[in-house]
Amino acid sequence: MSQQNLKPHSQARYLLCSDLDRTVIPNGPQAESPGARKALRRLIENRAICVVYVTGRDQILVKEAIHRFDLPWPDAVIGDVGTQIWSTFDQDWSRWSQWEDLIRMDFSQDTRAAAQRLAARVANLEMQSNDRQTEYKLSYFCPMSCLERAKKELENLFSRQQLPVSVIASLDETSDQGLVDILPDRATKQGAIEMVMSAWGFNHWSTVCAGDSGNDLPFLTSALQSVLVANATDAVREQALAMAQARGQIDNLYLARGGLYGMNGCYAAGVVEGFLHYIPQAQEWLD
Secondary structure (H helix, E strand, O other): OOHHHOOOOOOOOEEEEEOOEOOOEOOOOOOOOOOHHHHHHHHHOOOOEEEEEEOOOOHHHHHHHHHHOOOOOOOEEEEHHHOEEEEOHHHOOEEOHHHHHHHHOOOOHHHHHHHHHHHOOOOOOEEOOHHHOEOOEEEEEEOHHHHHHHHHHHHHHHHHOOOOEEEEEEEEOOOOEEEEEEEEOOOOHHHHHHHHHHHHOOOHHHEEEEEOOHHHHHHHOOOOEEEEOOOOOHHHHHHHHHHHHHOOOHHHEEEOOOOHHHOOOOOHHHHHHHHHHHOHHHHHHHO
16 A cells, blocks of 8 residues: 555544744744643544644754654654655655655756756855755855845756746744745645545645744645744735735634633644634644
């Protein structure tokens, strides 16, 4: 049986897809509300919820984060900025080869090499270490002051060469460092989430997604029911609102603001708040 068709448990009625860093992990500058991760764990441990972590981390770094921050174990992980999907229930990591087969169509060795050559022409891009590069991802550092300009320049270069790739720009708040990832055109976090939804039988109304940063914007501003945690930067919040409005998806974007159980809406508190906004009947699981 395909990894895609394996379901984590037959009772699952809802799908929660959440970014890790600065979404459920409190590694940003804002304070975490006491008990926020415990509330998230109580919510998730109800067997009606299937959990997927959606992250830029690879498998090793995801495992480290789960252990260090005592996070609930997921049923699947979408990693490397959407370029990998693993089923992880029973702590057995199984790669979704079907997803790799799909995104490989946009990212042949020639396409990857051409994208790297063009990126070398863009000022202020610094390639990240070899362990952050993968078969389906090229990753760079970029000063924050140049991030948007570099993203637009890359997109223009790739468009002129008709390369089927996408450019994702985001901010690492812990180091005040801009990040740029060049991916296969279909290898977005949103595309991977939709693949999991389809494979495991979850629809729009039973799925909630949470994030905080620029590389979460594609799914935050899509038709998916989404939550932007309160610790997101003002720039990301403004961009998310503008993009959601332009796409006619403003009703599918919830901005966590705090107040639920006295929590501040940051990190895991915002994820719980947003999930209850869309699935209010889940509040009885916490009460």
